[in-house]
Amino acid sequence: MSFCAIGLRAHSGWAALVALAGTRRAPEVVSRSRIEMADPAIRGSKQPYHEAEEMELRDAARYLARCERASLRLARAGLAGALEDLAERGHRPEACGILLAAGAPLPELASILASHARIHTADGEHFRNALAAAARERGLEVVRVRERDAAAAVASELRLAAEDLVRRVQDMRGTLGPPWTQDQKLATLAAWHAMSREARPAPSGRTEA
Numbered sequence: 628m629s630f631c632a633i634g635l636r637a638h639s640g641w642a643a644l645v646a647l648a649g650t651r652r653a654p655e656v657v658s659r660s661r662i663e664m665a666d667p668a669i670r671g672s673k674q675p676y677h678e679a680e681e682m683e684l685r686d687a688a689r690y691l692a693r694c695e696r697a698s699l700r701l702a703r704a705g706l707a708g709a710l711e712d713l714a715e716r717g718h719r720p721e722a723c724g725i726l727l728a729a730g731a732p733l734p735e736l737a738s739i740l741a742s743h744a745r746i747h748t749a750d751g752e753h754f755r756n757a758l759a760a761a762a763r764e765r766g767l768e769v770v771r772v773r774e775r776d777a778a779a780a781v782a783s784e785l786r787l788a789a790e791d792l793v794r795r796v797q798d799m800r801g802t803l804g805p806p807w808t809q810d811q812k813l814a815t816l817a818a819w820h821a822m823s824r825e826a827r828p829a830p831s832g833r834t835e836a
Contacts, residue, residue: 631657631718633709633767634818636726636774636810637754640665640673642702643810644709647818648718652785654819656803658713659811662705664754666697676749680740688736691753698754702761710765723762724817725755726774770821777816784823792816 631648646658671678675694679687710720728751739745759769772780782789796815800807 629718630822631713631720632722632724632818632821633658633720633762634724634726634814634816634821635662635755635758635762636814636817637664637751637758638810639750640754642705642754642758643808643814644705645811645814645818646709646713646718646720647815647822651819651822654822656799656815657716657718658709659803659806660705660709660712662702662709662758664698664701664705664757666694666701669694669697672697674750675753676739676746680746684737684740687740691736695753695757698757699760702754702757703764706758706761706765720765720767722770722818722821723759723767724770724772724777724814724819724821725759725762726777726813726817727755727771728752728774768821770817772817772820774813777813777820781816781819781823784820 629648631646633644633646636643641664642662644658644660644662645656647654648657649655665672672694675691679690682690713720728748733739733745733749733752739749755771759771762769778789778793782792785792796812799815
């Protein structure tokens, strides 16, 4: 079994997944998939905080808890399928890179629902947290990195110019073929970052930074 890392970029209700195998300096994309995380049976589950905006605070908390349980269940199922597929092809996923937006902690629920900008951020965190929890349950080391910093982080680890790294990711389309979307390119950077031992958590604590 060869070492493998996955990268995830979350959206409203789903995430792009890319898996890399090989060496840090010359990784190969071995899988591309999509994980669905919004339960169609729950109204507004693609943007749960937007849906909860006009609810009474107690009702909003209950609704969001229901959405969290559903998103975690779907993240578990989607990630399990991706990992099983990789294992069947001889790859052993060990690390998971997840892209962040701003990375700042969110305030209490009442403050979130009072701000459209915080609601938007909270929707993103809702799905990223589901992915991180599902990955940890599968024994993966979770590494979070801000999306805007991902290319620079990997370039620094490899001692490359960021422009050269971005070009290498773009050029992967030649061997992969379409689709090679922006989501997949960014998820690739997250996976590449997670491949680096310098980017992984210390052995004493298997949690993300």
